[in-house]
Amino acid sequence: VCFIPGGLDCSISFISHVLGKVCVHGRQKEILSVLVPRLTDLTKSDCIWQRICWRLVECVPDRWMEAVVLGFVQRAPGADVLSRLLGNLVVKNKKAQFVVTQKMLLLQYGHTTAVLQNLLGYLALDSLRRALLIKVLKELLETWGSSSAVKHSPPEQQQYISKAILICLSHLKEPEIESCRQELLTSMMEGVKCHLDSNLPQIRRLGMIVAESISSKINTDGPVLKFQYEEDDEARELKSLLVQTPPFCVVPGPRDDDRNDKTDAALPGELESNKKSHPAAPVKPEEESDAELDSDDDLIPYDMSEDKELKTKAPVYIRDCIEVLTGSEDVDKWEATVKALESLVRKNPAATREVSVELAKIVLHLEEKTCIEGFVELRQRAQVAILTTDPIPVAKYLTSQFYSLNYSLRQRVDILDVLVLAAQELSYPKSHGKTKHSDAQKPCIQLLPGSDSSKDWRTIVDERIKNKTRRFAMGQSQVERASGPNEFNSVAGHFFFPLIQHFDRPLTTFDLLGEDHFVLGRLVHTLAILMYLAVNTMGVTAMGKALLEFVWALRFHTDSYVRQGLLSCISSVLLSVPAECLLEDVTEELLEAQSWLGDVVEKDPDGDCRRLALQNLLLMENLKKKLQTVPS
Amino acid sequence: MFIARMALPPPDPQFVLRGTGAAIHTLHFSCGSQEPAVPVLFSGSENGFIHVWNLKTHRVDTALDGHGRKSVYCVETMGGKDQLLSQGRDQRICLWDLAEGRTAVTDSVCTENVGFCRCSLLKVAQGRWLMAMAAKALEEPSCGSQPLLLAGYEDGSVVLWNMSMGKALSQLVCHQEPVMSLDFDSEKAKGISGSSEKVLSIWSLNEQQNLQVYKTHKLVNAGICDITIRPDKKILATGGWDHRIRIFGWKNLKPLAVLDYHTASVHAVSFSDHKIPSERLLAAGSKDHRISIWSIYTQT
Numbered sequence: 001v002c003f004i005p006g007g008l009d010c011s012i013s014f015i016s017h018v019l020g021k022v023c024v025h026g027r028q029k030e031i032l033s034v035l036v037p038r039l040t041d042l043t044k045s046d047c048i049w050q051r052i053c054w055r056l057v058e059c060v061p062d063r064w065m066e067a068v069v070l071g072f073v074q075r076a077p078g079a080d081v082l083s084r085l086l087g088n089l090v091v092k093n094k095k096a097q098f099v100v101t102q103k104m105l106l107l108q109y110g111h112t113t114a115v116l117q118n119l120l121g122y123l124a125l126d127s128l129r130r131a132l133l134i135k136v137l138k139e140l141l142e143t144w145g146s147s148s149a150v151k152h153s154p155p156e157q158q159q160y161i162s163k164a165i166l167i168c169l170s171h172l173k174e175p176e177i178e179s180c181r182q183e184l185l186t187s188m189m190e191g192v193k194c195h196l197d198s199n200l201p202q203i204r205r206l207g208m209i210v211a212e213s214i215s216s217k218i219n220t221d222g223p224v225l226k227f228q229y230e231e232d233d234e235a236r237e238l239k240s241l242l243v244q245t246p247p248f249c250v251v252p253g254p255r256d257d258d259r260n261d262k263t264d265a266a267l268p269g270e271l272e273s274n275k276k277s278h279p280a281a282p283v284k285p286e287e288e289s290d291a292e293l294d295s296d297d298d299l300i301p302y303d304m305s306e307d308k309e310l311k312t313k314a315p316v317y318i319r320d321c322i323e324v325l326t327g328s329e330d331v332d333k334w335e336a337t338v339k340a341l342e343s344l345v346r347k348n349p350a351a352t353r354e355v356s357v358e359l360a361k362i363v364l365h366l367e368e369k370t371c372i373e374g375f376v377e378l379r380q381r382a383q384v385a386i387l388t389t390d391p392i393p394v395a396k397y398l399t400s401q402f403y404s405l406n407y408s409l410r411q412r413v414d415i416l417d418v419l420v421l422a423a424q425e426l427s428y429p430k431s432h433g434k435t436k437h438s439d440a441q442k443p444c445i446q447l448l449p450g451s452d453s454s455k456d457w458r459t460i461v462d463e464r465i466k467n468k469t470r471r472f473a474m475g476q477s478q479v480e481r482a483s484g485p486n487e488f489n490s491v492a493g494h495f496f497f498p499l500i501q502h503f504d505r506p507l508t509t510f511d512l513l514g515e516d517h518f519v520l521g522r523l524v525h526t527l528a529i530l531m532y533l534a535v536n537t538m539g540v541t542a543m544g545k546a547l548l549e550f551v552w553a554l555r556f557h558t559d560s561y562v563r564q565g566l567l568s569c570i571s572s573v574l575l576s577v578p579a580e581c582l583l584e585d586v587t588e589e590l591l592e593a594q595s596w597l598g599d600v601v602e603k604d605p606d607g608d609c610r611r612l613a614l615q616n617l618l619l620m621e622n623l624k625k626k627l628q629t630v631p632s
Numbered sequence: 633m634f635i636a637r638m639a640l641p642p643p644d645p646q647f648v649l650r651g652t653g654a655a656i657h658t659l660h661f662s663c664g665s666q667e668p669a670v671p672v673l674f675s676g677s678e679n680g681f682i683h684v685w686n687l688k689t690h691r692v693d694t695a696l697d698g699h700g701r702k703s704v705y706c707v708e709t710m711g712g713k714d715q716l717l718s719q720g721r722d723q724r725i726c727l728w729d730l731a732e733g734r735t736a737v738t739d740s741v742c743t744e745n746v747g748f749c750r751c752s753l754l755k756v757a758q759g760r761w762l763m764a765m766a767a768k769a770l771e772e773p774s775c776g777s778q779p780l781l782l783a784g785y786e787d788g789s790v791v792l793w794n795m796s797m798g799k800a801l802s803q804l805v806c807h808q809e810p811v812m813s814l815d816f817d818s819e820k821a822k823g824i825s826g827s828s829e830k831v832l833s834i835w836s837l838n839e840q841q842n843l844q845v846y847k848t849h850k851l852v853n854a855g856i857c858d859i860t861i862r863p864d865k866k867i868l869a870t871g872g873w874d875h876r877i878r879i880f881g882w883k884n885l886k887p888l889a890v891l892d893y894h895t896a897s898v899h900a901v902s903f904s905d906h907k908i909p910s911e912r913l914l915a916a917g918s919k920d921h922r923i924s925i926w927s928i929y930t931q932t
Contacts, residue, residue: 299867299881299929302889303639310853310874 012052013059020064028071036075036085043084054087057096065095066103073104074111079121091128101136106143109160113241116164124171134176137168138183144210145191151558152605155202162206166241169217181218188214199521199561205229206238213242314340318351318359325362331370338366338378345385356390357397364401364411380418387422391491395419399498405507412510412519416526419495427488427533461571461615465532468525468568489537496530496543499523500550517559524554524565531572541585544577548589555596560606567600567612574619579627594620642889645924646913647690654679655896656917657705658750661904662713663687663911671906672713673925675917676704682718684730685923687913698726698737706750710761717763719743719751725765741765754779762795780841784811784825790835792843804843806833813859815868817882822846824885826856826870834885849885851878855897862903862912867929869914871898877916879928891926894918 022031042049060068069089076082090097104111104119123133143149144161177184188211195207208227215225229235314336315321321344324330324337341363345352352359363382368375387394401407402415503512503523512520531547534540551566570593574582582590597620600613654677663671672693673685680701684694699720706719714731723746727739743765751765756779764781780801781793788807791800807827816823821837832849855873861882862868870878877891877898896919904913914926 299886299888301639301887302642304642304887304890305639306892307852307876307890 012056016056016059017061019056020060020068023067023071024064028067028074032071032075036072039085040077040081050084050087053085054089057086057089058092062093062095065093066099069096069099070104073100073119073122074115076118076122079118079125082118082122083125086122088126088128090123090132097132101132101139105136105140105161105164109154109157111160113163113237116160116167117241120164120167120171130176133168133171134180137165137172138180138187140165140168141184141187141191145187145194147194147197150194150198150203150207151560154605154607155200156607158203158206162210163238163241165210166213166238169213170242170244172217177217184214184218188218199518199559205235209235209238213239216242312336314344316344318344318348318355322355322359322362325366334369335372338372338375338382341382342378342385345382345389349389352386353390356386356394360386360394360397364398364414380414380421383414383418384421384425387418388425388487391422391426391487392494395422395491395494396498399495402499403502403505403507403510405509407510409516409519413522416499416522419499420526420529423488423492423495423530423533426491427486427535429484429486461532461568461575464568464571465529468529486536488533492530492534492537492543493539496527496534496539497546499530500527500546503550504553517557517562520554520557521559521561521565524562525568528565528568528572531569531576535576540577541581544573544582545586545589547573548586548593552589552592552596560604560609563600563604563606563609564612567597567609567616570597570616571612571619574616574623579623582623583627590620642891643926643928645891645893646927647925648893649673649675649685649690649923649925650921651692652677652679652681652683652921652923654681654921655899655919656921656923657703657899658707659900659902659915659917659923660707660709661902661906661913661915662709663913664905664907665712669713671904673902673904673915673923674707674709674713674716675900675923676707676718676720678703680704680720680722682707682716687925694730694735696728696735698728699724705748708751708753710753710755711759717751717753719765721746725751725763749783752781764795782814782816782823784814786810788827790814790823790825790843792837792841794841801841802837802843804835804845806835806845806848807831812856815859815861817861817865819865824859824861824868826859828855828873830854832856832859832870832885847885849880857897857899858901860901860903862914863905864909869901869903869916871901871916871918873897875918877901877914877924877926879914889928891916891924891928893924894920894922896920 019031019035022028039049039053043053057068057072069086072085073082076085086096090100100119100123104115120133120136123129123136140161144158144165150158192207192211195211196204198204198207208229212225212227219225312332312335314333315324321337321341324333325341328334345359360383363379363386366379372378387398398415398419402412503520506512506514510516510519512523527547527550531540531543534543547569551569554562554566557563557566573586577586594617597613597617601610601617604610604613652675656675656677658676660674661671662674665671670693671687673687675683675685677683680697680699680703682696682698682704683692684696685691686693696716696718698718700722702720702722704718704720706717708717709715710717710727714729716728716730717725718728719725723743725741725743726737729736729738745766747766749766751763754762754764756762762779764783779795781795782790783793784790787805788809788811789803789805790811791804792802793799794801806825807829809828811825811827814823814825822834823837824832824834826832830851830853832851833845834847834849835843836846837843851872853872853874853876856870857873858871860869865882867888868880868882870880872878875892875894875896875898877893878887879889879891880887894916898916898918900915900917902915904911904915906912910930912927912930914928915923916926917923
């Protein structure tokens with residue numbers, strides 16, 4: 001394709017048609033990869049070529065406009081180039097406007113950040129188009145703040161919209177922010193509420209980052225909103241979108257490096273000048289002290305090996321611990337007791353059994369009196385120790401408290417975590433008697449990263465369980481395990497059934513099926529883990545049956561975290577209950593579950609749910625095959 | 633030839649003085665006078681009493697009650713043991729006449745200061761003393777030579793003041809926490825300060841009257857109540873919150889001994905001014921109502 005240079009009055013509409021037709025037939029890549037760079041060069045300084053280019057795209061018939069615009073937006077190397085190529089197309093052409101402001105932002109979410117930058121930068125560059133930018137921002141915020149969108153749209157789309165919002169914010173100027181400050185504030189408040197309500201940490205974090213950014217833009221003076229969340233690459237990337245590189249920076253890459261080099265060069269210069277200005281404290285030269293060494297040698301030091309750090313003594317008896325924890329005003333002693341509690345409990349199992357429920361009650365209600373490092377961990381380990389030393393009464397107590405009035409969410413979730421950790425300890429064979437509490441894992445629930453092979457379902461399930469548990473200590477990973485009786489066998493039922501009993505009975509302050517869906521999600525995951533750990537116990541079939549009925553009752557829950565938990569429950573049942581028992585006693589529930597799984601695979605909006613459902617179906621297939629190959 | 637030697641266990645106190653009935657905050661020896669004068673130790677306690685201990689009989693000779701039962705946190709002698717200065721939490725500094733068995737307060741100054749800063753005495757001439765104290769109103773003293781004052785502050789800094797000009801010559805921040813105690817060696821122009829943190833700070837004064845940090849020493853446990861350098865400048869003692877008395881060599885701050893006798897914070901440490909070196913003693917007063925007397929490194 002060659003262009004006739006200026007002077008001649010020519011009609012380009014034919015070329016527009018060709019371009020449009022080629023693009024709509026899916027050949028955008030081929031034609032635009034040649035066309036766009038050529039046009040970029042030609043339009044760099046030549047106004048006539050710019051006008052020609054604008055005419056070119058304007059003349060593309062409406063039915064092909066979308067393909068062409070999409071292609072241009074994706075191919076253009078920068079927002080300013082896009083501006084040169086398209087001109088005010090979005091203002092003049094309704095179809096183009098729809099594609100740019102609605103379709104690409106709200107209806108699609110597969111485009112890269114660079115494309116978003118192009119698009120929004122393009123809107124920001126011309127005063128005629130800026131009105132569209134603001135309109136776009138308002139619409140994006142509306143979607144971002146809608147609770148149904150947060151609940152039902154895939155996380156990828158939510159991330160895309162968040163990115164778009166951040167880029168829009170970065171383009172806005174002061175007067176524009178002034179004019180829509182109130183609206184921004186209202187949308188931010190609504191949006192942050194629905195985001196924080198979500199069970200998925202990724203969504204919560206997105207909400208926090210966007211809210212912080214909006215707040216920093218509208219409150220330039222005075223306190224801004226600040227959340228605490230995990231700063232990883234994703235968060236940093238999102239936050240970097242809020243700062244725009246200067247508009248005529250053609251290729252962001254190398255320029256950034258230049259700027260970085262300059263700032264690096266500036267710093268050492270500053271440091272040196274600082275050194276000169278402050279009188280440094282010189283250390284007396286070493287030579288003098290050497291000369292004086294002789295006279296000091298006259299004085300012979302005494303034995304100082306007993307000189308150690310002073311430590312307050314912790315009580316040695318369990319009953320003393322109870323006294324200190326419930327009433328003592330002596331803060332040092334209280335601290336020492338909290339630190340020593342777990343080891344005391346483990347060393348004195350008989351004494352602990354005498355007062356187990358009382359001690360469990362005290363530790364459950366223990367609040368931080370002074371600032372101890374790792375208090376939450378210490379408290380949890382103490383609770384686990386008490387529970388494993390005297391499982392049945394303490395489990396009875398804890399499960400009854402889970403459904404009682406006047407407990408905070410944190411306490412209820414603590415109960416669940418403690419039950420899981422204790423169950424794990426009880427169900428694993430004891431080697432050397434003690435588990436090494438080496439490095440503590442970060443206490444956060446992470447979503448499983450996407451898994452590829454469906455054959456590794458066992459490792460996947462293990463991973464999932466590991467990730468879903470708030471774990472503060474790693475057990476020994478070495479394999480050398482002596483065999484012993486399964487201590488979890490006699491108590492599994494006491495852990496499991498009370499938890500599953502009252503989930504549908506709301507209390508004044510605690511409604512699992514209503515507002516407290518976060519706790520419901522954790523409860524479901526806990527049940528899945530308890531089920532998994534109950535493998536090889538006597539009551540496993542009864543547990544499996546009850547669990548599947550529970551899953552059936554909750555299968556249409558709107559929260560994706562809860563649904564993921566339900567799917568984990570099914571996996572646990574399939575893995576723990578022996579295949580023969582499954583076939584005999586649990587057939588109906590299994591068939592019902594299977595039909596539900598099929599539904600989930602096809603229709604669930606959450607990618608993780610679909611994946612889990614697929615794995616479960618594969619598990620079922622494998623079981624069937626296993627049963628068929630066994631000669632009966 | 634190098635002979636490896638097993639370190640000896642630290643010595644026990646030579647004797648222990650009991651009977652104050654309250655935490656001891658300050659100690660001062662007066663043992664320089666000739667025979668037949670008895671060497672004494674003055675101690676100030678939290679119950680407002682100043683006890684005069686007879687170091688031969690190890691008993692209290694006199695108990696002075698002059699601060700309205702408010703804690704006495706500083707005692708110093710002026711000249712011999714007949715003139716005593718005491719400072720208490722009743723915001724008064726009292727001058728006592730103890731000659732010939734008297735126990736009278738001859739003069740007192742009201743400082744109007746509720747802090748814990750001990751006053752400091754300097755002999756400017758025979759019979760003439762200069763006293764520095766933290767107070768609201770200061771009077772200009774008239775004196776020939778230019779006395780310098782070192783003061784430690786709650787912000788962790790030590791300041792050198794020129795008294796006649798009333799001006800600060802140098803300020804050094806040597807601690808993150810308040811300075812609890814300090815002592816200075818004028819011969820070597822080196823001083824040491826202790827604080828509520830884990831670090832001892834040694835600083836020096838150069839020819840331009842500037843304070844500079846010379847060295848720091850990290851302790852095992854945080855909190856120092858009192859520091860004192862022995863008059864012969866060979867060793868120094870610190871009393872700490874961890875109930876222990878630590879002895880260091882002054883030249884290089886080499887740790888020499890840790891004396892672990894008391895069962896509560898050691899509030900005051902003091903070296904005696906015996907003329908005969910072998911008789912020198914170290915006293916430590918503690919919150920556990922006891923004063924321990926040690927004879928340590930007396931051979932040098």
